[in-house]
């Protein structure tokens with residue numbers, strides 16, 4: 001009697017499948033929601049800073065000043081969006097958000113260059129978004145330096161002094177994501193985040209619904225064991241989650257053009273482990289929540305730490321150890337490493353053993369807690 | 380005579396409210412025990428403690444020889460329970476509900492088929508096998524619930540207001556089934572507000588405000604209180620208790636809340 005009964009487990013699975021089939025709207029949401037979210041956020045979470053809207057106040061209005069502006073625009077970091085005629089105008093535009101940067105070229109710019117004097121170019125940056133500010137100032141600096149070096153070169157060549165040799169030059173090569181496109185980095189993470197949140201709501205609802213409708217009362221006077229009930233509830237949703245995951249993954253690769261370096265099969269296999277973990281998390285929520293509304297609130301409360309602590313937003317390496325540990329309570333944390341590892345670096349299972357183990361431990365832990373919390377009693 | 384249910388000083392509190400107060404009852408095996416009392420008197424709460432759905436605040440009890448505090452899983456295997464509110468799956472058909480509970484009780488293969496046929500015939504559900512449970516009318520829902528509670532051939536059947544809101548034909552069928560089961564040696568604990576049903580029980584327990592006020596055969600109770608019928612027993616007991624309470628605590632009108 002204490003043993004796991006296959007008959008009871010299969011009964012739950014069969015019953016769930018029938019109920020899911022009859023509840024078309026919910027099934028639709030489970031399958032379509034991830035796709036919609038991927039499209040919505042896939043475009044929204046573009047953290048690349050480029051095409052910064054820039055105002056230009058060109059007081060020199062010379063051949064040289066126009067060259068300078070075009071070399072700024074060439075970097076693609078700056079868009080010469082507006083031309084202004086005064087400080088006042090520039091400040092107003094930065095204040096009301098029309099532009100995020102402003103370039104000011106003094107009236108004597110060309111004259112000073114011709115006379116081999118130092119010319120000053122001013123850059124205004126809206127610092128409220130530090131990410132934009134950093135990118136803008138770094139790139140402006142680089143652009144100007146390059147320009148200055150090139151001028152120096154031509155001048156020295158003219159004077160017959162030969163080429164200017166730079167004593168040191170940095171040659172960096174970016175591995176894994178050579179164009180440093182944020183979409184390549186973000187889409188795999190986004191897929192994980194979406195799947196976690198959609199699937200955990202599925203099981204949380206499924207169990208709480210039984211409490212709300214009163215069917216739980218009949219179920220808990222039977223010899224059903226919590227483990228049988230929980231695994232029975234999870235099983236059909238693993239399949240639904242898997243189909244959904246495959247669709248979203250395919251979209252990520254073919255629609256968003258994120259190249260998959262590693263094995264598609266390995267990714268799918270590990271996604272099953274991930275889905276089991278997130279679905280069990282949903283079951284755990286349902287042992288706390290009494291209504292579907294509460295289950296929903298719990299799931300939403302879980303989203304924020306998932307986004308912030310899993311490594312989705314910020315790299316985990318720089319977080320304090322305690323925070324890293326807390327991040328370990330989010331299944332997405334492990335799956336992010338797996339997703340990015342397989343997607344971007346093309347690693348195999350041996351390189352991911354830590355995260356695979358982490359996920360297995362998380363699943364076992366949360367299942368145990370859920371079983372301990374689940375009482376075959378009424379409140 | 381050995382007892383199917385035996386409990387002593389069973390008490391259940393919900394916060395400050397005492398729902399069941401020092402209840403002691405004994406139900407002999409193979410008998411029909413009718414549990415009567417006004418709304419909110421504690422019938423369902425008592426039943427839920429006996430089924431292992433609620434943990435008693437204090438007191439002791441055994442069901443089929445198993446302790447209600449520590450052996451609720453053993454009890455659950457051997458009893459059939461029908462709750463006051465319909466609690467089968469409305470989005471499953473009649474047959475799917477039966478199949479589900481058959482699987483839960485580990486009834487498989489030809490035995491399941493036989494059992495299902497028997498119960499569908501018994502409950503008069505023939506021809507409605509593929510109808511969604513949610514679309515059944517009140518009486519039919521109750522018959523289906525009874526069938527599910529009987530699938531595993533329990534030794535004890537606990538029915539919480541099985542005939543509330545049910546038409547006279549379904550009520551007749553229900554009670555015919557109950558009497559048949561009792562003849563086969565199954566013990567039945569049933570709550571009801573219908574006195575004609577109570578009249579046919581072997582034993583009656585009368586509960587009010589969580590207190591068991593009277594217990595005995597219908598005939599004994601009528602004789603003891605010197606009244607005409609069970610309905611008079613019900614009204615007399617309620618009035619006596621309200622007067623008693625009013626005497627102890629003047630100002631407290633003891634109407635059922």
Ligand SMILES: Nc1ncnc2c1ncn2[C@@H]1O[C@H](COP(=O)(O)OP(=O)(O)OP(=O)(O)O)[C@@H](O)[C@H]1O
Nearest residue numbers: 379393398416417418419420421422423424425463
């Ligand atoms: N879960 C609960 N929490 C708090 N109070 C409860 C709970 N369940 C029941 N009660 C209270 O306990 C008392 C007894 O309720 P119970 O349902 O046992 O009565 P009943 O005799 O079955 O009534 P009815 O004939 O209406 O079914 C009522 O006052 C009820 O409000």
Ligand SMILES: [Mg+2]
Nearest residue numbers: 422423424463
């Ligand atoms: Mg009741």
